[in-house]
Amino acid sequence: VDGTLDMRPGPIAKKYLTGWFLPDLLILLIDIALFIMTAVASDASTPQALRTASLVRLLRLFRIVRLVRLHKAASIVEVIMMRVRSEYL
Helix, strand or coil, X not given: CCCCCCCCHHHHHHHHHHCCHHHHHHHHHHHHXXXXXXXXXXXXXXXXXXXXHHHHHHHHHHHHHHHHHHHHXXXXXXXXXXXXXXXXX
16 A cells, blocks of 8 residues: 555465455366366266366366466566666656
8 A cells, every 4th residue: 555565474365365365266176177077078978978078168268267367467567567667666
């Protein structure tokens, strides 16, 4: 808020747990589910396996969230670095 950088692990962890922890955990669980479903679907060619494959494709869309978030974070870091290097702070 006041422009200072807080490097204390406790407040950083608290901020993360109240912010991005749940979405990150959800993405991790989706990745695990994708891994399991892909393994199951590759072993069978029943209608259930086809539905599982469709679900796997749908869940892969959620993985895009991670890439978008990573791109957004990289943009934010770039803006911060430009401000740090600026002569007009």
